[in-house]
Amino acid sequence: MKILITGNLGYIGPVVSKYLKNVNKSNHLTGLDNAFFAHCLTAPLFSPEAYVDVQYKMDVRQVDEPFLQQFDAIVHLAAVSNDPMGNKFERVTDEINHLASVLLAQKAAAAGVKTFVFASSCSIYGFADGGPRKETDPLNPLTAYAKSKVATENGLASLSGTSDMTITALRFSTACGMSDRLRLDLVLNDFVASAFSSGKITVLSDGSPWRPLIDVKDMARAIEWALTRKKETGGKYLAVNIGRNDFNYQVKDIAQVVADVLPGTEISINVNAQPDKRSYRVDFNLFSQLAPDHQPQVNLYQSAVEIKEGLTRMHFADINFRESQLIRLKVLEKLMNESRINANLEWIL
Numbered sequence: 001m002k003i004l005i006t007g008n009l010g011y012i013g014p015v016v017s018k019y020l021k022n023v024n025k026s027n028h029l030t031g032l033d034n035a036f037f038a039h040c041l042t043a044p045l046f047s048p049e050a051y052v053d054v055q056y057k058m059d060v061r062q063v064d065e066p067f068l069q070q071f072d073a074i075v076h077l078a079a080v081s082n083d084p085m086g087n088k089f090e091r092v093t094d095e096i097n098h099l100a101s102v103l104l105a106q107k108a109a110a111a112g113v114k115t116f117v118f119a120s121s122c123s124i125y126g127f128a129d130g131g132p133r134k135e136t137d138p139l140n141p142l143t144a145y146a147k148s149k150v151a152t153e154n155g156l157a158s159l160s161g162t163s164d165m166t167i168t169a170l171r172f173s174t175a176c177g178m179s180d181r182l183r184l185d186l187v188l189n190d191f192v193a194s195a196f197s198s199g200k201i202t203v204l205s206d207g208s209p210w211r212p213l214i215d216v217k218d219m220a221r222a223i224e225w226a227l228t229r230k231k232e233t234g235g236k237y238l239a240v241n242i243g244r245n246d247f248n249y250q251v252k253d254i255a256q257v258v259a260d261v262l263p264g265t266e267i268s269i270n271v272n273a274q275p276d277k278r279s280y281r282v283d284f285n286l287f288s289q290l291a292p293d294h295q296p297q298v299n300l301y302q303s304a305v306e307i308k309e310g311l312t313r314m315h316f317a318d319i320n321f322r323e324s325q326l327i328r329l330k331v332l333e334k335l336m337n338e339s340r341i342n343a344n345l346e347w348i349l
């Protein structure tokens, strides 16, 4: 299969490229990325782009229809990819994550691309009191990032009414785990880095909020399923929660697992904190019914061990890592302060 992976030079991309190449050597992979984080490598044994056959440094807003005619499938990861960046770059977040994503899918359909896989997010459920959220439950996106994902899903659903392309919106749990471009702006990764460098984890909430987590390797497994699923399995357009029912965790439990992996870690919980608005549990029954052979396999403990091993390889010791290039917002701010990119997230160089 000839597959275009947008946003492949990020956190998840290197893991996805490796997985898709290993699962089927005849997969021909083309990467397309604006390269904002290309330099943020975290001690890979060799370049993660060795798994990619062709690499473009390109803005997803510039892609045209003739370029897309060569591909059977698109895995669309490129995005302003978390709440802090979405809050800082609100208008551009809508432009890239929503408008450019729907346009990309429209051009792909017109170009004859058969399969489109979109990286959506469970954060679209927002604050969700009560039981675990199902795909049919109301959405409550609280941030510019989450709103951009909802708007894209809506655009893709309506495109599906007029095209033959099989479209899957994968509503991913919060990512965790080791990558050749590790990020420390994710809850588990932050806790491991904090325990590793300072021997402490400071939980800002009272520890009760729920988060569904998924290891990056299991995200790759789900993407491979979406690339190969038939329309009969889930329909021509499908939005599905990606994770596992027993991988919904409370933040205090995430901290405890990290302390198990790094014995001696001190955990401090803010018992007087206001309720955290980003608490939600998610129901993954639909995914387990549709994709029994592609279920998440990496548990929290294993993910934490692999991050610890990665940090060891990196000789990691930075207690100020929240100011470092392992935090995506800091990378964009630095590029902007040095006038490398403008407020529209375009390169000036």
Ligand SMILES: NC(=O)c1ccc[n+]([C@@H]2O[C@H](COP(=O)([O-])OP(=O)(O)OC[C@H]3O[C@@H](n4cnc5c(N)ncnc54)[C@H](O)[C@@H]3O)[C@@H](O)[C@H]2O)c1
Pocket: 006, 007, 008, 009, 010, 011, 012, 013, 032, 033, 034, 035, 036, 037, 038, 058, 059, 060, 061, 076, 077, 078, 079, 080, 081, 082, 096, 119, 120, 121, 122, 171, 172, 173, 174, 175, 176, 183, 186, 328
């Ligand atoms: N990390 C998570 O917890 C999580 C959870 C759910 C969904 N997702 C989604 O998965 C996708 C990948 O996430 P990630 O964690 O690897 O993010 P990331 O920020 O590490 O990578 C995104 C990549 O997209 C590229 N990009 C951004 N704007 C671009 C543009 N205009 N043109 C071309 N490339 C552009 C960036 O350079 C970056 O390499 C995103 O769509 C994200 O929203 C992530």
